[in-house]
Amino acid sequence: MAGISLQNVVKKYGRLEVVHGINLDIEHNEFVVLVGPSGCGKSTTLRMIAGLEDISDGDIAIGDQVVNDLPPRKRNISMVFQNYALYPHMNVRENLGFGLKIAGQSKDAIEQRVQEAADILGLSELLERIPAELSGGQRQRVAMGRAIVRHPEAFLFDEPLSNLDAKLRVQMRTEIKKLHNKVKTTVVYVTHDQVEAMTLADRIVVMKDGYIEQVGTPMEVFSHPVNTFVASFIGSPPMNLIPARITSGMAEFRDGKKIPVPSRLAEDVTEGQEIIFGIRPDDLTPIGHGIHEARETTDIDLTVDLAELLGTETLLYTSFAGQEVQGKMFDPRNVTPGETLTFRLSLDKAHIFDAASGQSVRRL
Amino acid sequence: MSRDLKKRLRAAGLWVTTFVLMVIMCVPGLWVVLSGFRPNREILAKPPVWVPEELTLSNFGKIFGFGAEQVAIPVLSYFWNSMVIAMTSTLIALIIGMAGGYAFARFRFRFKNAWFLGLMLFRAVPGIALSLPVFMLWSRLGLIDTQMGLIIVYVSLNVPFTIWLIDGFFRQIPMSLSEAAQVDGCTRWQAFWKIEFPLARSGIAAAGVFAFLTSWNEFALASQLTRSTDSKTLPVGLMDFTAQFTIDWAGMCAMAVIIIVPALILTFLVQKHLIAGLTFGGVKG
Numbered sequence: 001m002a003g004i005s006l007q008n009v010v011k012k013y014g015r016l017e018v019v020h021g022i023n024l025d026i027e028h029n030e031f032v033v034l035v036g037p038s039g040c041g042k043s044t045t046l047r048m049i050a051g052l053e054d055i056s057d058g059d060i061a062i063g064d065q066v067v068n069d070l071p072p073r074k075r076n077i078s079m080v081f082q083n084y085a086l087y088p089h090m091n092v093r094e095n096l097g098f099g100l101k102i103a104g105q106s107k108d109a110i111e112q113r114v115q116e117a118a119d120i121l122g123l124s125e126l127l128e129r130i131p132a133e134l135s136g137g138q139r140q141r142v143a144m145g146r147a148i149v150r151h152p153e154a155f156l157f158d159e160p161l162s163n164l165d166a167k168l169r170v171q172m173r174t175e176i177k178k179l180h181n182k183v184k185t186t187v188v189y190v191t192h193d194q195v196e197a198m199t200l201a202d203r204i205v206v207m208k209d210g211y212i213e214q215v216g217t218p219m220e221v222f223s224h225p226v227n228t229f230v231a232s233f234i235g236s237p238p239m240n241l242i243p244a245r246i247t248s249g250m251a252e253f254r255d256g257k258k259i260p261v262p263s264r265l266a267e268d269v270t271e272g273q274e275i276i277f278g279i280r281p282d283d284l285t286p287i288g289h290g291i292h293e294a295r296e297t298t299d300i301d302l303t304v305d306l307a308e309l310l311g312t313e314t315l316l317y318t319s320f321a322g323q324e325v326q327g328k329m330f331d332p333r334n335v336t337p338g339e340t341l342t343f344r345l346s347l348d349k350a351h352i353f354d355a356a357s358g359q360s361v362r363r364l
Numbered sequence: 365m366s367r368d369l370k371k372r373l374r375a376a377g378l379w380v381t382t383f384v385l386m387v388i389m390c391v392p393g394l395w396v397v398l399s400g401f402r403p404n405r406e407i408l409a410k411p412p413v414w415v416p417e418e419l420t421l422s423n424f425g426k427i428f429g430f431g432a433e434q435v436a437i438p439v440l441s442y443f444w445n446s447m448v449i450a451m452t453s454t455l456i457a458l459i460i461g462m463a464g465g466y467a468f469a470r471f472r473f474r475f476k477n478a479w480f481l482g483l484m485l486f487r488a489v490p491g492i493a494l495s496l497p498v499f500m501l502w503s504r505l506g507l508i509d510t511q512m513g514l515i516i517v518y519v520s521l522n523v524p525f526t527i528w529l530i531d532g533f534f535r536q537i538p539m540s541l542s543e544a545a546q547v548d549g550c551t552r553w554q555a556f557w558k559i560e561f562p563l564a565r566s567g568i569a570a571a572g573v574f575a576f577l578t579s580w581n582e583f584a585l586a587s588q589l590t591r592s593t594d595s596k597t598l599p600v601g602l603m604d605f606t607a608q609f610t611i612d613w614a615g616m617c618a619m620a621v622i623i624i625v626p627a628l629i630l631t632f633l634v635q636k637h638l639i640a641g642l643t644f645g646g647v648k649g
Contacts, residue, residue, distance in 0.1 A: 051546075079544065085540035
């Protein structure tokens with residue numbers, strides 16, 4: 001059993017603290033994705049788990065063993081790097097078998113494990129090639145192969161798909177998910193791409209400025225973001241966030257327009273409170289062009305400034321309370337800019353955050 | 365003028381320029397080599413004889429002590445001294461250069477830039493400017509006319525250069541390769557020898573060739589610090605061909621050929637390593 005546990009982990013470079021005492025427990029065989037913008041400390045956290053960065057304070061345990069002072073080679077982990085880090089002077093077979101050779105395994109055992117990994121990843125035809133002769137996707141697969149041959153306690157992925165083109169990225173994403181289903185192991189995966197996080201993770205860890213903002217299943221993080229940062233970071237296009245004030249059970253916007261406070265949040269707000277009203281574009285749809293049945297809705301007339309046809313849906317840019325707000329039209333028809341449509345807003349999917357703290361007012 | 369013609373003219377111009385430059389660089393060397401195989405009278409003939417009429421090995425026989433004419437020059441001792449001094453100083457300069465280059469490329473430490481700048485500034489000092497202080501120091505330490513004395517001087521001349529060159533090559537190798545090796549089970553030392561060293565091999569070979577050639581060809585300092593067959597190197601030995609009133613050009617050129625050949629062989633042997641580019645492909649493409 002090899003879960004990973006981080007207790008009050010701090011990372012400092014000189015006087016600069018970049019990770020501020022984070023706590024995280026990763027279950028055995030769990031696929032956890034660390035996601036956040038550049039500089040949020042996610043890669044540093046991963047490298048601390050790998051042992052490539054010392055920790056300044058706190059404890060990291062893999063399985064039952066505290067590994068703070070263990071070098072990477074004694075942690076029994078594998079890592080896939082952003083730039084693949086394949087050994088350029090070795091062919092694919094040697095790249096895959098390198099770790100086993102270092103561990104002193106017999107030639108037959110190495111050959112068997114390399115073949116096994118090559119079969120799983122479809123690399124059998126490429127074993128004699130050197131990395132320079134491989135395409136980006138193939139290199140990525142070799143990097144993953146090198147990780148799985150050693151049967152480690154945990155896989156660490158550091159933005160493994162960010163060097164691939166969009167199409168290949170989607171393909172490799174699926175392969176990683178399939179691989180995890182095949183080779184059940186604990187995975188810690190770092191990305192700045194929230195779509196990767198949503199599609200791959202059992203649990204998402206949203207990080208910002210060296211702090212963990214929220215930990216939860218993709219659905220929890222998407223449906224119940226704890227603050228405006230998570231709300232705007234997870235989901236594409238991002239959630240509309242509109243400042244307002246609570247007046248007699250209504251959210252009153254800067255231009256005087258009012259929307260009822262969702263009944264499930266009515267007790268969480270106070271009269272006169274400054275709030276940020278959050279609604280995802282998916283929950284703001286022209287009447288007749290939404291796909292969900294909301295129990296609690298309100299209708300507003302909005303003028304469309306721009307319509308982006310995406311195929312199965314159209315993204316509508318409108319103005320509300322003096323700022324740009326996006327809505328979606330499912331089962332779309334042609335919309336001309338300047339057209340005014342009546343939008344139905346799903347109140348039971350709406351979010352309210354305290355304006356001062358940015359935290360969700362919803363009490364858990 | 366058609367575009368095709370312009371293209372051809374440009375190519376021809378480029379070719380001629382390259383040829384002229386090559387001639388300027390190669391002719392003196394070629395002349396020395398040719399003169400090594402020609403009799404003295406043909407070398408000194410006026411007007412000059414451009415195309416050799418007679419080629420002979422007697423100049424070589426002479427300096428090695430064969431044949432009728434003999435010149436009493438201990439070429440073998442000089443050759444041995446040159447070999448020992450150049451090889452040893454190159455080896456030491458490479459070991460220090462690898463350690464230093466790796467440290468500058470990979471580690472963060474206090475005053476790193478200042479140290480590096482200091483090393484480079486040291487390279488800017490002409491070696492001959494150090495000759496007097498070195499001579500005085502060496503004479504007190506008893507290092508005058510010893511192989512060790514020259515080895516130390518050449519190591520100190522070469523180390524800044526080998527560090528600088530090898531540092532550049534290690535910098536080109538992504539850190540993640542060493543990290544991947546460490547995650548794969550290597551110690552840092554193993555990661556260096558199994559991954560980073562093979563990839564920096566071309567740079568290390570280049571540094572080695574340059575260091576060897578510097579030591580092998582150096583004349584000014586060696587002429588000051590050596591006296592006898594105990595330590596005299598081949599370039600210093602060339603001076604043996606000059607007497608008060610005469611210079612034995614043929615013998616000198618023959619010896620110059622002996623000096624050039626090992627350098628050429630070495631360069632030829634390591635030339636494939638000199639072509640960098642091994643690191644491409646391992647990381648994102």
